[in-house]
Amino acid sequence: MHLLNLGILAHVDAGKTSLTERLLHSVGVIDEIGSVDDGSTQTDTLALERRRGITIKSAVVSFAVDDVTVNLIDTPGHPDFIAEVERVLGVLDGAVLVVSAVEGVQAQTRVLMRTLQRLRIPTLVFVNKIDRRGARGEGVLREIAERLTPAVVPMGEAVGLGTRGAGFVPGPLAVDVLADHDDDLLAAYVDGSVSYDGLHAALVAQTRQALVHPVYFGSAVTGTGVRELIAGIRELLPAADGDPEGPLSGTVFKVERGPAGEKVAYARVFSGTLRIRDRIPFGDAREEGRITAISVFDQGADARRESVPAGRIAKLWGLADIRIGDALGELRKTHGHFFAPPSLETVVVPGPAADRRALHLALTQLAEQDPLIGLRHDEVRQETSVSLYGEVQKEVIQATLADEYGLDVTFRETTPLCIERPAGTGATAEFIKKDDNPFLATVGLRVAPAPVGSGVGFRLEVELGAMPYAFFKAVEDTVRATLGQGLHGWQVTDCTVTMTHSGYWPRQSHAHQGFDKSMSTTGADFRGLTPLVLVEALRRAGSQVYEPMHRFRVEAPADTLGALLPVLAALRAVPQTTETHGDRCVLEGVVPADRVHELEQRIPGLTRGEGELEAGFDHYAPVTHGTVRERPRTDHNPLNRKEYLLNVTRRVGG
Known part of the structure; x- marks a missing residue:
């Protein structure tokens, strides 16, 4: 079979x-x-x-x-x-x-x-x-x-x-x-x-x-x-391949909640055989979980099984921390993302009777089932934002919260989900017990632009043996987390961060006494200092905000072109090619992501109902019109040193 x-x-x-x-x-x-x-x-x-x-x-x-x-x-x-x-x-x-x-x-x-x-x-x-x-x-x-x-x-x-x-x-x-x-x-x-x-x-x-x-x-x-x-x-079409006797390898492509709220993972097994009571590593962190139940799909129904071999798709119970995209068993080479990321976001506004804690839990569970519903919680303003592909998705989230969780919500106006890129190169360093550095750590960082689409790279210009690996890891992890909010509050990408200076105080203790924190560096020192150094380096480099742009294609009666062009201009759309085929014309160009929905609504009226619109994410373009878009921060705000140190250490250096 x-x-x-x-x-x-x-x-x-x-x-x-x-x-x-x-x-x-x-x-x-x-x-x-x-x-x-x-x-x-x-x-x-x-x-x-x-x-x-x-x-x-x-x-x-x-x-x-x-x-x-x-x-x-x-x-x-x-x-x-x-x-x-x-x-x-x-x-x-x-x-x-x-x-x-x-x-x-x-x-x-x-x-x-x-x-x-x-x-x-x-x-x-x-x-x-x-x-x-x-x-x-x-x-x-x-x-x-x-x-x-x-x-x-x-x-x-x-x-x-x-x-x-x-x-x-x-x-x-x-x-x-x-x-x-x-x-x-x-x-x-x-x-x-x-x-x-x-x-x-x-x-x-x-x-x-x-x-x-x-x-x-x-x-x-x-x-x-x-x-x-x-x-x-x-x-x-080709049959599924895979060796049932080989090392276990699989991928989770869907997660849902069962009747009792338990997680149920849908997984494809590529190699090996998965059995009930197996303990398996999963995810990037290589956590371990025990499979408590398995079902496979059979003639339109689910059927419980003791095991599932390579080639099959199964539903798995028992993996409480499983997430969509997690690898089961051996890690496989993946193709990365196939489609563009969400380019819009909106703030969820709870209704008068909505429980904010319940809303946060519900949104977290929805994000488990769809990781690209990026949640962003602002503790100061008590607001939660979600990233979106479009207005229909927003309506579906609203209906799901009402139907499945009994929560009444509305949304603020949808806005573009921008990014930041470094405008140049900037570097700085802070040293142990110098100036107003309250942390027992030395960190120097340089921020430089990298090719578009390359993401964030982290490099070392100091010897790896200069200090414990855990401290380097603390710096790298903190760099990546801090770049989630740049000088204008947007995620910083397409850059290389290089560690240029490092230093620490080794573990100290007095004779016959325990560990003395006041004289010994810990990972917390590097996690506390790194955001201050990184944002200062980024400030010296400068950053440019980019907004998402969609490529559009409009096909419409040629005699409606005169009505279309002024509307496209008002929506900041830029037609790049125009072709006429008999009584039809085709316009192609780019339009800001947050104007696509309005363009969809305007096309039928402008074209006697005969116009067709295709649109999809194409690239990010520098924001050059009006004022730079700012996004409220949700972290301890390392841009304000005094405020940051009060929040992080409860003491002000200098």
Whole structure:
């Protein structure tokens, strides 16, 4: 029995969840097909998902096709929940990308396909809704080839488009596309000796290597084309690999809370076998936890097991401190983040009767399930901020807090989530018992710019043996934590921090007496002094605030261009290219992230409802308009030495 972990991905409303229902019905897992509109589907189990008719959390369901067991993972289609998709991609063996025959290739479709190709995940394309009015066949296939990938292999054609009787007729394979990746096949094609078996073998091999992407047409509502898609899933996508006897290695891609509030981790096992009562290391800190229960997915239901071997997906109980993204057993090389980080944030405002402690706990639990909901708590102002991808995510957080926790909240205006980068190089040092340094530590640091996208690097210009390693570690950890808030309150990135000076007082004790703290350096001295040195070095370097910018693409009637351009200018959008194709025009450019939602709302009215907008994070740009955006600090404020020392040491040096 082969295993296949399959993802279903799409732009929102392309019919992804409906296709999941049809697949489950076709293989006999469910007797009746659920409806997204009625909230009766197998994978949209949250009350909020059923109410809104969109997928918010990934869900797993299993079914068998002959000798292949498929773990099917239904993922969200709305771009606000792209983080949920990101976590799933790392555990897939193959994917089905759903495209609407009516709307065609959409913004999220392009984002998903680019990522699938970058990760070389074997992918089939299913053009859904061929029975809907306005459905297109050749037009959508042309869009896929032009806007997603030219390496598409149509598996047939759609007939009766736009009618209830629309169907899918299998057809001959595109030899030219397959021959592009196979010299032997090209030679056989030229001399006319291509056989069906050779062509089919090339299709299987190239699909499994993610070199080509077979395209099917059909309808999740009527079921046409789904039987052929199932055959393609079975024949063309690769089985999960992994040695059940090898060292344990797995990844957690989802965490939820059980009925009693316990954590339940969803994990893919890549190597080895996981058993109940096993003690396993997990996470970056290599904590250990004991597995108390295991369940696997089997024919649409969960089934308890004593163990789970390589290749399978399982739900695990007993790991109280587990987090999404944690490695189980041996650490595996990962691809890092696939999608852009959140570019917006907002302050959560509790209602008059809301318990602030309960709200903080609820938000913490939501952040466990979605680590990219970055929480930022301001003790002074008693405020909590959350990072976001968009306005729909904000509405979902609000509804989840009301439905699951009974907490009534509102939000302040959404603002851009900026970053800071050093403007130059700055350095300083403080020495033990000199000037007004109250800490028994010497720390010198230099801050310098680094390449865009490099994050934060930490280097040493002092000998590693100059003091205990724990003190160097205390400095590095504190540097990274302190850079969470720069001169203007934003996270500082793309910089290199070099330790230029170090010094400490060795452990001292009087004869026959215990340890004397007043004469001995501890890690707390380095953790206390480092923020003061670092922000002074950063102050000397200077920092520039950058705001997130989205790349946009607007396609609209050409005669509406005159109405569009002034609005784009008012939103600080900068069109970079303008093309006209017949009676349609296409504008591409960049727009500040916090103006995208307003642009989405304005497009229909400006274009008689015919305009289409694609937008997604592109880069950070220096803030050059108006005053520099400031963000309130939530730390002990090392920018104010007196205030900082009062907070940290309760004594003022000098």
